[in-house]
Amino acid sequence: MSSAETGRQARARGGERLLTFAILAALLAALLPVVRVIEPGWWLVAALALSAMVLAAGYTARLYRLPAVAVTLIEVAVWVVFMTLIFLRDTALLWVIPTLDTFRAVPMLVQAAMEEITIGAAPLEPTRSLAFVVVGSMGLLTIIVDHVVVTARMPLLASVGIVAVSLIPAIAAPSKVDVIGFVFLAVTILFLLRSETRSREKPTEREAERTAGVPATALGIGAIAIVVAVVATPVLPQPGARAGSGLGPGPGIDATLQLGDDLRRPQEMEVLRVRTNAPSVPYLRATTLSRFDGGAWEPDRSQTVSLQSERAFGVVDSGDDIRIGEYTAKIDVVNLDSQWAPVPYPAVGITGLGGGMWGAVPYNHTVATTGGSTQGQSYEVAYDVPRPSLEQVRAAVSVGSQVRDETTQLPDDIPPIIGELAVQLTADATTDYDRLTALQRWFRGTDFRYSLESPVEDGFDGSGAEAVARFLEVREGYCIHFASAFALMARTLHMPSRIVVGYLPGTPTTDTIDEQPVFSVSSSQLHAWPEVFFEGIGWIPFEPTSGLGVPTTFSSELTLPGQTADPDATTPQTNPTPTARGDQAQIDLEEQRQNASGGTSQDALDPLPILGVVAAMIVLLALPFLIRELRRRQQDAAARGGDAAAAWQSVQEAAIDVGIPVPASETPRAFAGRLVAEHGVAASEMNTVLLAIERASYSRAGTRSYWMGDAAADAAASVRTSLLASVPPSRRILALLAPRSLVIRPGSVYAGTAPVRAR
Template sequence: MSSDDRAARRGADLPLTIGVLVAAFAALLPLMRVVRPSGWLVGAILLAAAVLAAGFFARRLRLPALAVSLIEASVWIVFMTFVFLRDTALLWIIPTPETVRALPGLVQVAGEEIALGAAPLDASTALSMLIVGGTGLLTIIIDHVVLTARMPLLAAIGLIAVWLIPSIAVPGEVDIMAFVLLAAAILFLIRTDTRSREEPKDRAATRTAGVPATALGIGAIAVVVAVAAAPLLPQPVARAGSGTIGTGPGIDATLQLGDDLRRPTEVEVMLVRSSAPSAPYLRVTTLSQLEGTVWEPDKVRTVPLASEEGLGAVEVDPEIRLSEYVTTVEVTNLSSPWLPVSYPAVDVEGLRGSWAVAPYNRTVLPQGGSTQGQNYEVITNVPRPTLEQIRALSAGTDNPPDGTTALPTEIDPIIGELAAEVTAGTTNDYDALVALQGWFRSPEFRYSLDAPVEDGFDGSGTDAVARFLEVREGYCIHYASAFALMARTLGMPTRIVVGYLPGSATSDAVDRETVYSVSSGQLHAWPEVLFDGLGWVPFEPTNGLGVPTSFTSAGSAPGVVDDPAAATPAPEASAPTDSGLTPDGEDNAPEVGTSDASGTTVNPLPTLSIVLGILFALAIPALLREVRRRQTLAAARTGDAAEAWLAVQDAAIDLGIDVPASESPRSLGVRLVQDHGAPPAEMSVLISAIERASYAPGGKHAFWQGDAIADAATSVRIALFAAVDTPRRILALIAPRSLVVRPGSVYAGSGRSARAR
C-alpha cells in the first residue's frame, strides 16, 4: 500500500467513526417502542461516543488493531463499572471479584423483565445496564468491522438486524425516521470506505464525474420508495394475549394486567355469540392466594375434559332455578395456557386436541393442544336466584376452600376500616357486597390506566390496594383486589377471576345471535364471593366497565343476575355501558390523562432524551460537512490545490450555485467573483494554483503555497456565504448539499443560467 493510500485511509477514519456513531444511534431508535426512553438512551449514546473516540485516537497513534480493540473494551469496562457497579468497584472504576459476582444477577433480572414484561417497559437499573452494555459491545464490533476490517456491508447487516429486533418483538407501524437515518448512515459508511480505497487519480476524477452523487442518488431513491411503500404493506400482527416480549404465557394471570392493557397494538382475539340474554364474560382462570404482593393462579388438580370428574353438574339449593345457555367462541388470535369459557360451564364441545379441566374452578387447559384457531361451544347452567333468595343466603361457610379467606399478616388498617364503614347499616351479606360494589362504582372513584404507573402503585398487593383506596384511581386489578380483600375482612370467602369482557357487538348475526368481537384490550379482572347453597357469585366493582351485579324480586320477574355470567340490567341499575375497553380506556372509562391537583411529579428525563436525540439527528449533516471541510483544508495546506478548489466548489453547491463539469476553473472563478461576491484577489490565487496543478509538470503539490491557497479558499467561502440572505445561509449550514452532490455531476447544475446571463 502506497503512502497516498495509507493517508487516504487514515483520512477516512474520522468520517467513518462519525458514521458508525450515527448508525448505532439509528439502530437504537426502534427500541424506544419496547423500553420507555429514559437515562438508558443518553447512557448508550455516551458510551458509544466514548468507545469510538478511544478507537479513533488509538488509530491516530498507529497502534495495532488488537490494541485498538483492547482500548475500546477497557473504556467499555470502565464506563459500565462506574455507571452501574461502582459500589462494588475499586476507586469506582476498577472491577473487583464482587463486581463480577454481581453482574450475573443483574443480567438475570433484566432477562426476566424482558421475558415476563409487556411493552413498553419501564427501564430498571438492570434493564438499562443490559441495553447500554449491549450498545457498547455492538459499537466495538461495528467499529472493528468498519474501520479495521473495512467491511461496511457486513456491518450494515448487523445494524439492520439490531434495528429489526424491536419491530419483531412489538409489531407496529414502521418507524420511518429511524429507517431513513439508518439507511443514510449505512450509505455514508459504504461510500466513505469506497472513496478511501480509490487511487488518487480516480478520486480526482470522481469529483467531476458525479459517481458519488449518482450512487447516493440511487440510495436516496431507494429510501424514498421504501418510505412511500411502507404504509401500503401489511403490518406485522401481534399475537394478542402473548402480553410479553419474550416467551412468557399468553395471559399474565398474576394480576399484572396493566402491562397487557397498555399494549401498543390492540387486535381482535375472539368472536363470541350466545343464547344468553346478553354476551357473557369469558373467564380463563381464578386466583385465590395472595402470595406477597401478587395474586397467584390457583394450582389445583386437573382431569381429562371428557372424564366423569370433569365439568360436573352445578349444585345449588333445590329452590334456585338454573338456566341453560350455549355460547359459541371462535378464537382468532390468542395463544393462552387457559381456554376462555363462560361460567359455570358444564360441557365444552368442538375442541381439537387434548384438553383437561380443573373441577375446582371449571378452568379448561390444553394438554398438547392450543387455544389458537379453536372454534367451540360452551354449555352453561347459570343459577338465577331471586333477590329474596340471595339475601337469605350467607356469604361464608364453615369449611371455605383453602386460601379464600386468608389475609396477609401485614395489611393496612384502612382496608378493613373502609369495608366496615361502607357496609355499616346493611343486614345481610348480599346487601353488604352490593354496597361495596356501588361505592366503587360511585363518582368517588375514577377509572385510569395511566395514573397507577405515575403514582407508583401499579400492582395488586395490600400496599397497592391501600394506595388505590387513597388515590381512588386505577383499573380493574385495583378494583377487583380491593373488593376481594375488603370482603375478606368481613369474613367472606373471595377469589379473583381473570378473563375478558363480553366484547363489542358487530353487525353480524348467526342463528339470530349477535356476534361480538372481543379485543386484546378487553382483558379484565373481577371478584367472586362464595355463597352457601349458590356457589361463586361474580361482582363488577370496576367503575365505568361492565354491568353491576343485582337481582330482581320474586314479585316482579324471575331472578336475574346482572353479572359476568348472565347480564340483564335490573330496574334500579344504571344503563350498562358498552363493555369495550381500549388500552387508553377511552371507550368506557372516564377521560384518562387529565391533570389534577394531586401534584404528581413528572419525570422530564424521557422528554429530554427524545429532544436531545432529535437535536443530535438534525445536527449530523452540519457536523459531517464541517469535518469534511476541515479535512479538505488540511489537505490544501500540504499544497494540494485540487483540495483547495474542492472547498470552493463545495461551498458553491451548498449555496445552490451551479458547478457544471463543462465549466473551466477560470470561468467558474470569474462567475463567482462577478455574480456571487467572491473576493477577486483570493480567487486569482486559487485559479492560478488549480491551473498549475492541472497543466504544469509536478504542480499537483506545491507545498510552499499551501497556507496561501487554504486561506484563500476560506476567504472565498466566507464571502460566498455573506453574499446570500440569511434563510439561504442557514439552509446551507444545516442541510449541506455537497454531502450528496459532487462538483461536475448532473445534480450540480448545467450552468445554463450562468451562460444566459
C-alpha cells in the first residue's frame, strides 16, 4: 500500500472518529433537558456511558469494513449486554446473558415507570424502573441516530429527531426557555452536520472548500442564527400551562405532605374555579392526616359511603346552641387529576360527580373515588359552617372523647423542643382556645419566614418530628412545616389535632356567574393546615403559616347581632387583597415587602437589566470582528503549516474589507501588481505571497508548500497591515468592526471588477 493511500485512509478514519464524537455531543445536548423532569443521578452517567459504548462499537466495526447490518447488530448486542448487566443481572446467566425471566421483568419495569410518570410531579425521583426506561431509550436512540447519520448518510433527518427528543421534557413540564441549553443543542447540531460533510469529502475537496471559505460562512450563519434566537427568546411568550405539566395527565394532590415538590413545579397552572353564595370563599379540603409515626403523617383510611346514602356525610359535630351557616359552592375542575374531590368543610351533600365510584367519608366530610378522577368534573357542594361565638369557643374544651385515638398519639422519641416551646408559649393562656391562638400568633409573627428553599438547603424538607424540630430552630419553611409543628405542639398540650391537605380559596377573576364572583385556584395554592377538635363545636381549622391567609378568629356574642365582625371567621379566609395567591405567591409578597422597606420602585431602580442590555448590544456589535479574527487566526495557522492558499486568501479578504475589488477574472500576478502600484503594499512582501501561491498552484503537492516555512504567513500579515494603513481611519474602523469578507467572497460578483487601465 502506498504512502498516499495510507494517508487517505488515516484521514478517513479521522473523519469518522470526529463524526462519532459529534453524534455523542448531540445526544448529550438532547439528554440534558431531561434533568428538569428527573432528578440528576447515576442514570445520567449510565445513559452517557451506554451511548458512548454503542458508538464506539459501531466505529470499531466499521474499521473492519463490516456490513451495515452487522454493525447495527453489534450495537444492539452492546445495548442488550449493558442493560442486562446494570438492571437485570439477577435474572441473567453470568450477569449479561438474558433469560426468560429477564424478558418477563422488562414489561414490569416499563409499567412501573409509566405509573411513576403518570402520577408523579417534576422533578421525579430516579427510581430503578424510571432509570431503566430513560437509559434504555437513550441507547436505542443512539443506535438509530448512528445508523441514520453514518450508514444512511442523512444527518439532517437525525438532527430533526434529536431536536424532537430534546423538546419532550419541555412539553411534559413547561418552563422558561433554557437559553444555554438551546445554544448548546444548536452548536452540537451544526457540529454534527459539518462533521458528517467532512467525513464524506475527499482531501482535494477539503482544500478547495477551505479556499472558498465555506467553514467561515457556515460559522457566521450559525452564529447569527443562534444570537438572533437568543435575543428574540425573551420577547416570545413563555410556554403555557397544560394538562400534564407535572408529568401525568394533570397535576395531582400529594397527601404524603411532600408538598414542596409540587410547589416548586416549573410552571404554575390553574386547577380549579370556585364560586359560592357564602360571604367569603372557603378553603377546599381533599383529605385529612391523623396518624403520625414520628417520620411522616399518613392519610386517613376511612371507608367511603355511597353519595346516595343518608350516612354519606354523617352529622355536623356542633351542638344545638351553635349557629350554623348553610351555603353552597360550585366547583369546576380545570386541570386536576386526583382521587379526592376538593370540597368545603363540612360538606353535607354533593351533586354532579360522575365517571367513577364516588363516595363520601363521614369521619372527615371528604369525597373520594376508587376508579375515577376529578379531571373535567363540575360539581356543587352543600356545606354547613359552624359559627360559634368567642365566648362559646373559650368555654369549650379540646378533648378526644369523640375522635380517634390516633389524633392524640405522639411518638416516644419526639424531640423535647416541640413540647417545651408549646408549654412556654401558652403559659399565660387560661383556655384551650387561647393556647392555640397564642401558638398561631407566634408562628405568624416576625420570628418566622416563609421559604420554599430553606428546608431543602438545611435538610429538613419533610414533616417528621426531626424536621419539625429543625424547623423550630431555623424558623423558615412552608405550609407543611407550620402545620406539622402546630399540630404536634397541640398534641403535647393534650389536644386532638390533624392536618388537612387541600387548596387555598384562590384569587378573584373578572367573571361573575349568577351574581357570584368566580375565584381561580392555581397549582401553587396547594396547601396544608392544622385542625383541632373542640367538644360541642367540632374540628376548628387554624392558619399558622406565616403571612398566608387570615388567622382564625371568632366574634364576641355582643358583636354578632350587629354584624360588626365577620361571623364566618371560624374558617381561615383568604387575604382580602387579591395578591394573596398561595404558597408560591407568598414569596412574591415577601419580596414586595422587602422592596417597599427600601423605598418605592421608582427610587430603587435596578441597574442590572440596563447593564444586561448594554452588554448584549456590545456582544452583538463585536461579533463580526470576533468571527473575522477567528478566521484570520485559522488562516495564519494554516499558512505556517505550509498552506499557501490560506495565506493568499487572507490577503484577498483583507482587500475586500478595505473596499479593494478582488475579481475572479484577474490573475494572482495582476492582483499583486495592483496592490503594490495603487495601494502602497511593499513589493518584497507581496512577491513572497505571490511566489507561494504560484508554486503551489502548479506543483503536484497541491496547495501545500512546506518548503517556504513561515515566510508566506509573515508576508501575508505585513500585506494586511499595509492595506489597513492605506485607507482613511473611518474606513479602517469599518473594516475591523464590520468586515465585508464575511459575506463577500473573493472572485464573487459582489467582490467588484478590475479597474480598467489606460493604455
